[in-house]
Amino acid sequence: MAVDTITQANAGFYRAFEALDLHAMDEVWAHGEHVKCVHPGWPLLTGWDAVHASWETIFANTQEMRFTLTDVRVMETHELAWVTCTENILSETDGRVGVTSILATNVFERDGDAWRMVHHHASHVLGRAASE
Numbered sequence: 001m002a003v004d005t006i007t008q009a010n011a012g013f014y015r016a017f018e019a020l021d022l023h024a025m026d027e028v029w030a031h032g033e034h035v036k037c038v039h040p041g042w043p044l045l046t047g048w049d050a051v052h053a054s055w056e057t058i059f060a061n062t063q064e065m066r067f068t069l070t071d072v073r074v075m076e077t078h079e080l081a082w083v084t085c086t087e088n089i090l091s092e093t094d095g096r097v098g099v100t101s102i103l104a105t106n107v108f109e110r111d112g113d114a115w116r117m118v119h120h121h122a123s124h125v126l127g128r129a130a131s132e
Contacts, residue, residue: 003074006081009108009115010074014067014087020059026052030109030116038121040102064092081108081115087122101125 009028016024029035031048038044039058045051068088075082087102107119 002076002081005113006074006076006083006108006115007072009117010072010083010085010106013106013117013120014069018065018067020062020065022052022055022059025055025059028117030111030118032118034118036119036121038123040122040124062091062093063095064090066090079110081110082106083108086125 012024013028015021016028029048029051033047035048035051036044036046037051037054039054042054045054066089068090070086070088072083072085083104083106085104085106087104089098089100089102091098091100101124102122103125104120104122106117108115109118
């Protein structure tokens with residue numbers, strides 16, 4: 001079932017992130033010029049080289065990061081899939097521990113039997129949505 005494979009690909013992204021494992025993160029992503037990434041407070045990054053460099057910077061400056069995902073939704077078409085979720089993050093950077101919630105959208109494209117990330121957009125939660 002495609003939803004299970006997409007869910008596994010999304011989980012692989014967060015495992016790589018938690019492990020601060022650049023090689024594992026490389027495996028999650030497509031490596032084309034069409035990939036894009038927006039980290040909270042960062043500008044839009046376009047192309048694999050820029051996205052890869054961002055992960056190098058984040059991993060080099062983070063001691064620990066743990067995710068609890070909530071509100072996870074998966075949608076798919078034949079060639080694309082997207083996952084929306086809330087990232088509830090416990091992190092340690094420069095000896096400071098923080099807890100924050102981030103809204104994320106992860107977009108994957110089909111690559112044979114696998115799904116590769118082509119877009120990650122994460123934004124701080126500023127308030128409750130009107131529908132909640």
